[in-house]
Amino acid sequence: MAKKYLTWFKNYQKIQSGNFEKGNIEWFIGGKLNACFNCVDRHLPKKANQIALIYEQEEPDQTEKITYQEMKEKVCQTANLLKSLGVKKGDPVAIYMPTCPAAIYTMLACTRIGAIHNVVFGGFSANALRERLIDCKTRIIFTSNHSIRKGRRIFLKKMVDEAIKDLDFIDHVVVHKLTESEEDFHEEKDKWYEESIAKESKECLIEEMDSESPLFMLYTSGSTGQPKGIIHTTGGYLVYAGMTFDYIFDYRENDIHCCVANIGWITGHTYTVYGPLLLGATTVLYEAVPIYPTVERYWQSIDKLKITSFYTSPTAIRLLMTFSDQNVIKYDLSSLRVIGSVGEPINPEAWLWYYKLVGRERCTLVDTYWQTETGGVVLTPLPGVTPLKPGSTTLPFFGISPVILDPSTGNVLTENNVTGLLAISSSWPSIARTIYSNHKQYLNVYFNQYKGFYLTGDSAFRDSDGYYWVLGRIDDVITVSGHRIGSMEIESALVSHSHCVEAAVVGIPHEIRGQAICAFCVLKDDPKKEEQKKDLDSLRISLSNQVATQISRIAFPDQIVFVNALPKTRSGKIMRRILRSILIGKTSQQDFGDTSTLLDPSVIDELIEQVKLQK
């Protein structure tokens, strides 16, 4: 498969080495290749004039098409710009841009010269961006003057300026102009992207990279207050991206693939950019929300662009289901062959709606389970092969060996009809190789808890047919609208507010977004406290805004409950499980499970009381 999906400059000598005990996984050892060559140059002899990117912007009439030849020229110019700014093999480059052609050129340009791109989701706040820049000491940032969301501009360049205030290691900010707008421009650091690349040559040599050289890093949330810089390497990641894209979306020549995920997430990396471009496909860059300007936006695009495979999230489906079916029925969706779902469990009702209304009971619906760390899909049906069951991610992809572990003993549950921790027992090409500058954390989070297994952090049920049903995270990660957010990250944002001393954050079920964020806050005990309490609602707003500025609007709490104390164990760990039970209306002792480790069992009554009062 490595030879089928990639062109190698030098063959690998060994397919795989390393193990989960040591966390030293390697694939296609000794091989040399280049990601950009595989995604762009090698297609030119046959496909120079084929469309590589279709840029579908917010307004339905804003569509731009870019051929492989045009993309190659822009990528080379961008790569030359990187070089002229002093970027070398192995250097990190931050990309804080909306999903747009210039962002894709920059990603590919990095890989062309062996630099490591670090795409930061454009919905993250200045503060969240700053944290990520500091962690990997990035010298260069590519941004856009602004992005557009539901017709409103979000001033990304301004956020960059705020993020890098007093960071002395930032040398250059390259600013792509999405549309004309007035910007603060700092001559010493800032450069306009379009102007700068215009001066560069349209040819650029390709760096031969080792199979195990880092290809990119991408920050994701875990159980700590700090996001983790997940590292993927070149050979293994690309083999798996190409192969999974081919099999799962049943790729055929002239297909038009549309994955609506933002490039700030792994889904955008693997199934908007790398998978499709490796196969020489046409990929749609979708910078549009499903309900703007109308709730027909998705179906209109499928009809207009004749999209053949379409990939979205359960949240979007659940939202669109709340509007009239006529909005879907009136469009011609006959070009579709495969429709996909990713990011969180899809409930059977949403699955059936998507299957019937959008897939017209004719398309395969692939519910694909994977993670930032897995690099590509690991559980999925294959079109035309796997009998489907609404709500199940069905079976493992080739080369993946999932297991269900008993959480208390760590034993592998070999029978069917079992529920437990979802783990994987042997390595696959695109597994993350490390966490940037923290290999110890990588070992602790994924491999040391149950020796010999990669721990996903999710629980799952395996039914009598051996099908997997992913139930959700068992760690302190919350999935809101398919976005992964750490409880501790929100908690640390809340306690950075001058009135809040302690906070505990949990996710509870939400009809459309999968989970809703609920925060419990303990206020500072000062003389002004009584006064503060009079205006709890404005305090709630101010705390929520703190979360938005520290992290992102996607982490905005749905509910804030003020309490005198949090349920903690004697060792000081917050028992979030108790908070979750109380929020969903549980009140009796049996509902809380084992509470013997609670430092002060009387807090439970106060919590129940406050949740009732503050509803």
Ligand code: WT7
């Ligand atoms: C977490 C990973 C790479 C996909 C985008 C999110 C949840 C993902 C499914 C699915 C049930 C799913 C899991 C996983 N998840 N896909 N098909 N069914 N749950 O990537 O941000 O790294 O989040 O998303 O909880 O651990 P991510």
